[in-house]
Structure formats: structure tokens, C-alpha cells
Amino acid sequence: MTADKPTDFDDVLKNFNVFGRYHLVFLFFTFFAFAANSVFCNNYVFAAQEIGYRCSDETFGKDACYSIGNDNRTIRCTEWVYDNPNSFVAEFQLACQEWKRTLVGTVHSFGYMVGLLVVGPMSDRLGRKLTLVITGVLGGLLGLARSFTTWYWLYIVLEFLEAAVGDNCSPMFILTIEVVSTKKRALFYVLCGFGYTFGGIMLPTAAWIFPYWRTFLRVIYTPALFFFLYLYAIDESPRWLLTKGKKEKAITIIEKAAAKNKIEIDRAVLEKLQYEEEKSIRFLELLKMTFSSKTLTTRCLICIIWWTTSTFVNFGLTINSVSLQGNMYLNYMLMSLVDIPGNIIIIYILNNFKRKMPLITSFIVGAVLCFSQPFIPSYLPWLSISFYMAGKLMSSFYFSITYMFTSELFPTYTRNSMHALCSSIGRIGSMVAPQTPLLMHYWPGLPPLVFGGVSLVAGLVTFLVPDTADNSLPNTVKQAEALGNSITLKEHIEEKGKVNLAFSKEDTGINLVVNRESNLSRL
Structure with a gap:
């Protein structure tokens, strides 16, 4: 790579192997962030699992909520015997209120839905790394708080809040795809995605070993408090830093990554990084x-x-x-x-x-x-x-x-x-x-x-x-609109064998310049 022309950031990333030391360390921490997301999103399947019950009055059938009395009046059971008296359903007395049990999962998804509208812009404004640390630690605290509540509706509120402001998957994902080149993006993300599978195995394992739902929640949420270590363990996205006009910080991270991977990138090349700076x-x-x-x-x-x-x-x-x-x-x-x-x-x-x-x-x-x-x-x-x-x-x-x-x-x-x-x-x-x-x-x-x-x-x-x-x-918007079109056009013209193609970046996006027998025309 030479320093005689403007440098595209993706060209810099092509120098890095996803199996190099720098990206392997990054993969390790991303793996556990995705595993935590997998555990937190579905823990209600076991924390609020379905439990059998029957009325303490033996004239009622199993799971029956009502019975017909001698005077043909409908009698509702008021006292229940649960198959597992230490279960979520039993402690919150949810017999014949199945909707309250399934509501836990729905509320979690609704909270996650609302939270993404907050976490996404937060990540674009504060940075990917800081946002994932804040949300990761908050998720752990709110999850632990749920394990101590004795009031059902407080549990529901905490479930909503934990999903809304306590999930770091979105900023972690964006950070993951922004630190690798275009060609290696799919491979790196899928490798990191094995964290979801790991979380999917650890969740039922924890529920099996710690069947009491309060202990189960404490076991799975306590490790989330260590997400604050990500402040020191991983770097911010250089791509995000460049859009914020922080080129020197981005260059420092790139040089650090290059040193860990034992590759050399000319400083002059990095100084010529061409990137559209985001306006305020x-x-x-x-x-x-x-x-x-x-x-x-x-x-x-x-x-x-x-x-x-x-x-x-x-x-x-x-x-x-x-x-x-x-x-x-x-x-x-x-x-x-x-x-x-x-x-x-x-x-x-x-x-x-x-x-x-x-x-x-x-x-x-x-x-x-x-x-x-x-x-x-x-x-x-x-x-x-x-x-x-x-x-x-x-x-x-x-x-x-x-x-x-x-x-x-x-x-x-x-x-x-x-x-x-x-x-x-x-x-x-x-x-x-x-x-x-x-x-x-x-x-x-x-x-x-x-x-x-x-x-x-x-x-x-x-x-x-x-x-x-x-x-x-x-x-830019222009570049996004051109996706799938510029490559097709390039291939079509090159098939004619009579033109030279060059791409130039301007504020409005990518313009295709065609040189045909020394006559320039812009398409």
C-alpha cells in the first residue's frame, strides 16, 4: 500500500487477517457478549416456566379453575396446590392466570423493541464501545433486582427496563462488522455468532443445575457486571471515530492493531484516510x-x-x-x-x-x-x-x-x-x-x-x-442508493473491453467516470 493517493478505510482493513491476534481477542469478547444476549433474551422460558397445579379442594379437577356447586352455582377456587411450590407461578400465585406467565416474555420483547430506539442512536452518538458497556452493566443490575422482588408487577416493570436499557447486542454487533473488511465481514460475524449458540447451551444448563428461579436469575446475571472491563479490553470502532472527525484516535487504534498482528502500514497512508465526516x-x-x-x-x-x-x-x-x-x-x-x-x-x-x-x-x-x-x-x-x-x-x-x-x-x-x-x-x-x-x-x-x-x-x-x-x-445516502448498481454497470462496460473505469468519492457519493478514446463523460 502506497501513500501517493487517498486511502479508503476498507483498503486498510484488507491488510488484517481475522485470525490475527488483534481480531481473535476481539472475537473472544464479542463471543461472550453475544452469549449473554442469548441467555438474557430467553431466560423467561425457564424462569417463568409452566407449572401444574390443582385446587386444594379435591372436588375440583387438576388445573380446573371453577366447579359447579350443589345449587348449580359456579364456584371459583381460592387456594391452590402447585406441583412446584418454589416456582415463579407458585410464588406469584398465577394459577388460572396463564396470560400473566406468558406476559413476561412479551414484555421482555416489547422492552427490547423500545430500547433499540434508544440504544441505536446512543451508539451512533456516544460510540459503540461506551454504549455496550453501559447497557451490559445495567442489564446485569436490573436482572439481579428481578430476582429479589416479591411483587409480580414490579417484576414486570424490571423485565421491561432490563430489556429496554440493558441489552448490548446492537452496539456490539455494529462494532463487530465495522472492524473488518467487506470480504471478511460475513466470516467474522458468523464466528462471533457462535456466542449465541454457547448462550443457548448455558441457559438450560444453568436452569437445570439451579432450578429455583431466583437463584437461576442471580447466577446468569451476575457475570454481566463485568462488562465494565470492556472499557479496557476492546477498542472503539475506527470507522465510527472517522465519521466523528477523530482521525488521530482512529489511526492510533489501527496502528495498535497492526502492531499486534505484526504487520506494517505506512503512517503516510493512514494520514490520507478518506472518509466523510459526520456533521453535527x-x-x-x-x-x-x-x-x-x-x-x-x-x-x-x-x-x-x-x-x-x-x-x-x-x-x-x-x-x-x-x-x-x-x-x-x-x-x-x-x-x-x-x-x-x-x-x-x-x-x-x-x-x-x-x-x-x-x-x-x-x-x-x-x-x-x-x-x-x-x-x-x-x-x-x-x-x-x-x-x-x-x-x-x-x-x-x-x-x-x-x-x-x-x-x-x-x-x-x-x-x-x-x-x-x-x-x-x-x-x-x-x-x-x-x-x-x-x-x-x-x-x-x-x-x-x-x-x-x-x-x-x-x-x-x-x-x-x-x-x-x-x-x-x-x-452516504447516494452510495447506499447505488448498492448493487455500480458493480453491475462496471462489469457491463468492462465486457466491451473499450473503457477504463475509475471511481471518485465526493460529498454526494460515488461518481463513475468513463474514459472512452480520451473523451470523458460522467454517467
Whole structure:
């Protein structure tokens, strides 16, 4: 790399191997942040698990709330005997109030939905690292506070607050994709994503070892207090620093990373880093600039469909897994372990088949598997479970691709905000997912049919977006609008063999300059 021309930041990142010392350390800390997110998002499955109960009056049947007296009057039970008297349901006296138990998961998802609208802009303003530290520590404190409350509605409020301001997944994810080059982005994110699988194994393990729900919450939330160490363990995103005009700090981090990886990057090259500096604009103005583009507005709506489908189906299948035959802890682990081969496969797919077609395929195949589920003969449980696991695998595929694809479709100055906005609204899916077990009272095959329907719709709308696999992350609205077009145009002209192509960055984005027999024309 030479210092005789302006330097693109992505060209600098190409010098780094994701298996170098610097990125391996970063991967280690990202792994545990994602594992914590996996544990915190779904802990209600075990903390507020379904428990059997019966009225202390033996004239009532098991789980019966009412009985008919001798005078034909309806009598409501007032005293209950629970299968597990130390359970969440028993301590809060939730017999015959199943909606209060499932409300815990819905409130968590609603809190996460609201929180993303706060955490996303916070990350764009305060920085990725500081935001993930603040949210990580707050999550631990609020989770621990829940383990001590004896009032149900206070528990619900704390559940909401913990999800709203105590989840560091969004800033951690954006930081992850901003510290690697375009070509290595998919590989690095998927490697970090194994943290979700690890968390999915540790959650039922902790619940199995510590069945009392208060002890369980204290065990899983106490480690979150150590997120303050991330202030010293990892660096801020150099890409974010550049947009804030802090070039010297960005250069210092790059040089530090280069020293750890034992590579040399000419200081003069770094001094010529070309990056559009973000102006001091309020969050609403930034969103207005983004939504002024019809192209980006359409993409936002499509991303919301992706997110709603991904959260609804993925969380729905996970929650319903504890109702399958067998040990619920092992069933949950099995659902998480499916992600291991899934992540390995997704690395290969994203590196060889880009983004768009894998996303469409996983949505549609997932829909077919869900549609098939209710019609599998009951005397073939192994086949039913196989289809169920395959459907979960497809949902993991499109959830992972959605995470990355969304972040690549928007410009840097609103990337985290737009990612958070789409993810936030899409959490409507995870809000509804905890209620899907109630559909089984009408027909056991209804939940998978609903999962299949929304997956099919999401797959079809994906045809409306461009592929981003070969593009650098866009910095401006113009660059974001041009995604998928500039590469196609370049390839088309180069096929003619008569032109030379050059790209130049200006304030409005990327302009293509075509040199044809010494005559310059701008397209």
C-alpha cells in the first residue's frame, strides 16, 4: 500500500487477517457478549416456566379453575396446590392466570423493541464501545433486582427496563462488522455468532443445575457486571471515530492493531484516510435524510418484514421446543446445537453465494418445512422432530443473514440507528411468539402454519432489494442508493473491453467516470 493517493478505510482493513491476534481477542469478547444476549433474551422460558397445579379442594379437577356447586352455582377456587411450590407461578400465585406467565416474555420483547430506539442512536452518538458497556452493566443490575422482588408487577416493570436499557447486542454487533473488511465481514460475524449458540447451551444448563428461579436469575446475571472491563479490553470502532472527525484516535487504534498482528502500514497512508465526516445533526434529522430517499424507505420496510419474521419464527420455535416430548432442558440444548452446523454452513454460503439468494432460499425452504409439520403422521415422531429441527435451522439461517444484510443497506451515519429501528419494530414478532403455545388449544398444527405463512411472505419481498456482498459499507445516502448498481454497470462496460473505469468519492457519493478514446463523460 502506497501513500501517493487517498486511502479508503476498507483498503486498510484488507491488510488484517481475522485470525490475527488483534481480531481473535476481539472475537473472544464479542463471543461472550453475544452469549449473554442469548441467555438474557430467553431466560423467561425457564424462569417463568409452566407449572401444574390443582385446587386444594379435591372436588375440583387438576388445573380446573371453577366447579359447579350443589345449587348449580359456579364456584371459583381460592387456594391452590402447585406441583412446584418454589416456582415463579407458585410464588406469584398465577394459577388460572396463564396470560400473566406468558406476559413476561412479551414484555421482555416489547422492552427490547423500545430500547433499540434508544440504544441505536446512543451508539451512533456516544460510540459503540461506551454504549455496550453501559447497557451490559445495567442489564446485569436490573436482572439481579428481578430476582429479589416479591411483587409480580414490579417484576414486570424490571423485565421491561432490563430489556429496554440493558441489552448490548446492537452496539456490539455494529462494532463487530465495522472492524473488518467487506470480504471478511460475513466470516467474522458468523464466528462471533457462535456466542449465541454457547448462550443457548448455558441457559438450560444453568436452569437445570439451579432450578429455583431466583437463584437461576442471580447466577446468569451476575457475570454481566463485568462488562465494565470492556472499557479496557476492546477498542472503539475506527470507522465510527472517522465519521466523528477523530482521525488521530482512529489511526492510533489501527496502528495498535497492526502492531499486534505484526504487520506494517505506512503512517503516510493512514494520514490520507478518506472518509466523510459526520456533521453535527440531530437523530431525527438524520432519519429524515435517510427517509428522504424512496429507495432507502422501501428497504427499511422490507427489513422490518425480515426482522418480524425472523424474531417471530425463531423465538416461536425455540419457545415451543420445551413442549416437545422428552427432557425440556435437553430439547432446548438440541435446538441451540442445531446452530453449530448452521453457522458453519452459513459461512460457506455467504462467502460463495452472496446475501440475497441464500436469504430467499432459507425463507422459502423454512416455509415449506413449517407447512409440512402438521401433516406428518403422529406415529412418526422422529420425522416430526427432524422437520422441526430443520425448520429451526432455516430460521437460524435467515436470522443471521438478516442481521448482516440490514447493516449493509444503509449509510454509516445512520447504520446503527436504522439497524436498531428495523430490529426494534421487528420485535413485534418476538412479542407475539410467547403467545403461540396458546394457539395449540385450537389446533396443534396452527403455530407451524402461521410460521410458514410469514416466512413465505418474507422470502418473496426479498426479491426487491439489491445484493450487497461485493460492496463496501456505504457512507452516504447516494452510495447506499447505488448498492448493487455500480458493480453491475462496471462489469457491463468492462465486457466491451473499450473503457477504463475509475471511481471518485465526493460529498454526494460515488461518481463513475468513463474514459472512452480520451473523451470523458460522467454517467
